[in-house]
Amino acid sequence: MAGTPRERAREQTINDIVRIGREQLSQVGAAALSLRAVARELGVVSSAVYRYVGSRDELLTLLVVEAYNELGEAVEQAVAAAGDRNPGARFRALCRAVREWGLREPARYALLFGSPVPGYQAPAERTTGPGIRVVFALVRIIDDAYRAGALTADPEGTGQQLVRQEPRPQGSAHHGAALPGPLHHDLAAIRTEFGLAAPDALVARGTLVWTALFGAVNFEVFGQYGRETFTDPGSLFEHHLDVFAGILGLP
Amino acid sequence: MAGTPRERAREQTINDIVRIGREQLSQVGAAALSLRAVARELGVVSSAVYRYVGSRDELLTLLVVEAYNELGEAVEQAVAAAGDRNPGARFRALCRAVREWGLREPARYALLFGSPVPGYQAPAERTTGPGIRVVFALVRIIDDAYRAGALTADPEGTGQQLVRQEPRPQGSAHHGAALPGPLHHDLAAIRTEFGLAAPDALVARGTLVWTALFGAVNFEVFGQYGRETFTDPGSLFEHHLDVFAGILGLP
DNA sequence: GTAGTTCCGAGAGCACTGCTCTCGAAGCGG
DNA sequence: CCGCTTCGAGAGCAGTGCTCTCGGAACTAC
Numbered sequence: 151m152a153g154t155p156r157e158r159a160r161e162q163t164i165n166d167i168v169r170i171g172r173e174q175l176s177q178v179g180a181a182a183l184s185l186r187a188v189a190r191e192l193g194v195v196s197s198a199v200y201r202y203v204g205s206r207d208e209l210l211t212l213l214v215v216e217a218y219n220e221l222g223e224a225v226e227q228a229v230a231a232a233g234d235r236n237p238g239a240r241f242r243a244l245c246r247a248v249r250e251w252g253l254r255e256p257a258r259y260a261l262l263f264g265s266p267v268p269g270y271q272a273p274a275e276r277t278t279g280p281g282i283r284v285v286f287a288l289v290r291i292i293d294d295a296y297r298a299g300a301l302t303a304d305p306e307g308t309g310q311q312l313v314r315q316e317p318r319p320q321g322s323a324h325h326g327a328a329l330p331g332p333l334h335h336d337l338a339a340i341r342t343e344f345g346l347a348a349p350d351a352l353v354a355r356g357t358l359v360w361t362a363l364f365g366a367v368n369f370e371v372f373g374q375y376g377r378e379t380f381t382d383p384g385s386l387f388e389h390h391l392d393v394f395a396g397i398l399g400l401p
Numbered sequence: 402m403a404g405t406p407r408e409r410a411r412e413q414t415i416n417d418i419v420r421i422g423r424e425q426l427s428q429v430g431a432a433a434l435s436l437r438a439v440a441r442e443l444g445v446v447s448s449a450v451y452r453y454v455g456s457r458d459e460l461l462t463l464l465v466v467e468a469y470n471e472l473g474e475a476v477e478q479a480v481a482a483a484g485d486r487n488p489g490a491r492f493r494a495l496c497r498a499v500r501e502w503g504l505r506e507p508a509r510y511a512l513l514f515g516s517p518v519p520g521y522q523a524p525a526e527r528t529t530g531p532g533i534r535v536v537f538a539l540v541r542i543i544d545d546a547y548r549a550g551a552l553t554a555d556p557e558g559t560g561q562q563l564v565r566q567e568p569r570p571q572g573s574a575h576h577g578a579a580l581p582g583p584l585h586h587d588l589a590a591i592r593t594e595f596g597l598a599a600p601d602a603l604v605a606r607g608t609l610v611w612t613a614l615f616g617a618v619n620f621e622v623f624g625q626y627g628r629e630t631f632t633d634p635g636s637l638f639e640h641h642l643d644v645f646a647g648i649l650g651l652p
Numbered sequence: 653g654t655a656g657t658t659c660c661g662a663g664a665g666c667a668c669t670g671c672t673c674t675c676g677a678a679g680c681g682g
Numbered sequence: 683c684c685g686c687t688t689c690g691a692g693a694g695c696a697g698t699g700c701t702c703t704c705g706g707a708a709c710t711a712c
Contacts, residue, residue, distance in 0.1 A: 156659075156709070180516070181432040186698065197701080198661050206699065265431070265515020265623060274628065332633035333640060340630070358617070358641045362609070364625075365616015372516065374615075377525065379591070382583035389584060390609045393648060407680080407688075437669065448672080449690050457670065658709075669698065679688075 164202050166192060168216065171209050172258075180261045185209065207270050210261075214272055215280050217258040222283030224251050229287055237295035238400040242391050244287055245363050249387055252371045259371050263364055285360055289344055292356050292398060296348040303399025329354065352398070359394045366390050415453050417443060419467065422460050423509070431512045436460065458521050461512075465523055466531050468509040473534030475502050480538055488546035489651040493642050495538055496614050500638055503622045510622050514615055536611055540595055543607050543649060547599040554650025580605065603649070610645045617641050 153161075170191045174183050185206050189196040203209045228247035232240045252259040262281070295301055329337070329350050337350045346353060369375050370383050380386055395401075404412075421442045425434050436457050440447040454460045479498035483491045503510040513532070546552055580588070580601050588601040597604060620626050621634050631637055646652075 154709085160659095184698065185700090195662055196699085197663080200700070201660060260516030263516075263619075263623075263625065265511030278627065329640065330633075330636045333631075333636035336631045336633070336637070354637065354640050355644065357637065358613070358644055361616040361620045361641070362613030363616070365612040365614070365619060366609070368514075368616060368619060369612045372514075374514065376529065380584075380587045382581075382587065385581045385584035386587070386605065386608065389580065389605050390612070393606065393609055397644060397648075405680085411688090435669065436671090446691055447670085448692080451671070452689060654712085656709105656711080658707105660707080661705095663702100663704085665702080666700085667698100668700105669696100671695085671697105673692100673694080675690105675692085677688105677690085680686080682683100682685085 160202070167199055167202055167209065168212050171213055172216065175213055175261065176255065176257050179257050180210065180264075183210065183213075210270055211273060211276060213258070214261060214277050217255070217262055218277065218280035218283065220255075221248070221251050221259075221262070222280060222287075225284050225287055229291065234294075236401065237291055237298070237300050238395050240291045241288070241395060241398070241400050244284070244291065245387075245391055245394065248284065248363060249367050249370065252367045256371050259367075263368060264372065286344070288360055289346065289353075289356060292352065292400075293344075293346045293348045295398075295400060296352060300401065301352075301399035302401055303396075355397050359397055362390075362394065411453070418450055418453055418460065419463050422464055423467065426464055426512065427506065427508050430508050431461065431515075434461065434464075461521055462524060462527060464509070465512060465528055468506070468513055469528065469531035469534065471506075472499070472502050472510075472513070473531060473538075476535050476538055480542065485545075487652065488542055488549070488551050489646050491542045492539070492646060492649070492651050495535070495542065496638075496642055496645065499535065499614060500618050500621065503618045507622050510618075514619060515623065537595070539611055540597065540604075540607060543603065543651075544595070544597045544599045546649075546651060547603060551652065552603075552650035553652055554647075606648050610648055613641075613645065 167188060170188045171183060174187055174191070183206070185199055185203075186196040188209070189199045192199065203212070225244055225247045228243040229240050232243035234240070252263075333354065334350055337353050340346070340353055341348070341350070348356075366387060370387070375383070418439060421439045422434060425438055425442070434457070436450055436454075437447040439460070440450045443450065454463070476495050476498045479494040480491050483494035485491070503514075584605065585601055588604050591597070591604055592599070592601070599607075617638060621638070626634065
């Protein structure tokens with residue numbers, strides 16, 4: 151772990167830079183993150199930090215990766231703490247963890263899920279790995295529940311049919327014929343990539359809940375609801391969770 | 402309308418500044434919008450534009466208002482073009498208009514619904530008016546459908562009960578007892594403010610669909626889905642629309 | 653231990669930004 | 683025509699990202 155003293159010192163300095171950058175980010179936001187301010191805080195001249203990070207965008211990338219990992223860790227811990235019996239409880243724990251992290255770290259949340267910083271393109275090869283942890287945890291909850299037969303709704307139905315759940319005669323399983331061709335193709339690719347047993351329609355509804363979850367958290371974190379509209383946004387969120395769970399057929 | 406020639410010239414210059422700012426915004430994004438660049442494009446020195454806009458943030462506010470109005474107009478036109486018979490068609494037209502405008506104008510969409518520009522706080526008294534047009538149109542579609550008795554789902558049910566729609570004996574109307582107190586209070590305030598006839602649970606699901614819609618559009622516009630995950634995002638969006646409509650009980 | 657190499661911080665500098673100030677030249681109303 | 687307002691130009695200040703050079707320190711090889 152240690153390497154030469156120089157390498158250790160270098161790593162320590164990079165850690166300091168990232169730490170200061172994280173603090174600056176939390177305080178002034180992503181686009182106002184200044185490498186010179188980081189240098190001042192570090193007690194060093196601005197050109198010195200270029201020995202370590204190369205550019206402002208690279209520091210931003212480091213912070214993106216760190217934030218993704220921290221969010222992913224928070225979500226995974228919350229899901230694990232919910233036990234592995236009740237998939238609905240696991241799902242709700244995931245959603246609440248996302249919301250709470252976003253409200254606790256609005257600037258870093260905005261860095262991940264807000265408008266992309268202009269002129270900055272997150273390098274996919276370094277951010278997709280950490281960035282996938284949340285959706286991966288969500289997909290696993292759903293697929294595990296499906297494998298365990300714990301879903302209350304007919305997973306073969308289309309969304310429309312699921313929501314207006316008419317009882318259908320048993321054995322007349324139709325295999326999601328309502329999904330159009332390209333969507334079916336994409337979903338099949340997702341299923342093989344993640345090794346999913348869940349059928350197309352369930353995966354499609356999973357993506358819906360995924361986007362809807364972040365839509366709800368976005369509105370809260372970015373203040374889109376309006377200043378005084380909801381005195382207790384948590385209650386609204388909990389209500390939304392019930393609907394999300396219903397969409398997925400989670401108990 | 403005309404006023405003195407000076408006033409007309411002044412108004413014309415402001416219009417030019419906003420137009421150039423809009424072009425810059427579409428090309429380089431919100432945080433990289435430079436007043437000096439606008440001045441260069443206008444063929445004038447930078448200090449001259451300060452005679453008209455006062456600050457960069459004020460130009461940003463003008464662009465926010467303009468973007469809100471343009472989006473609102475696009476949505477209202479799309480809804481009107483869908484006729485007033487089928488509330489489901491009206492709802493789908495609204496959602497598609499939001500998505501298409503966002504994909505057509507990603508930078509301006511990001512200005513409205515992405516992370517807030519650091520150091521810039523949109524003055525509520527000038528932006529909430531135009532900003533409310535989309536959600537107002539959505540609410541009116543839902544409330545009109547409820548008043549017309551066009552909803553297929555039981556609007557009194559909670560989300561959970563709506564989604565797993567068990568047939569209940571007629572006449573046993575329960576009045577959304579599952580909604581917690583503060584949420585009920587907020588929803589009641591919304592209902593009186595907008596003069597809604599729709600019950601709490603329906604309004605709550607309206608806010609869910611509202612946030613979910615923008616969550617889905619956010620993911621597409623901001624590239625959150627991943628580069629090559631969905632070859633035809635429109636198909637996925639249409640599928641999501643079916644589920645949204647089902648949540649609301651729209652046909 | 654010394655010589656050579658690598659690393660690192662400081663400083664100057666370039667081009668850019670938002671924004672403020674002054675100054676002189678227009679245009680306008682009385 | 684005179685006085686006033688408006689406006690554009692220019693200089694300037696403080697800040698930014700980033701590049702370059704230079705001198706000293708630390709490490710490596712002999």
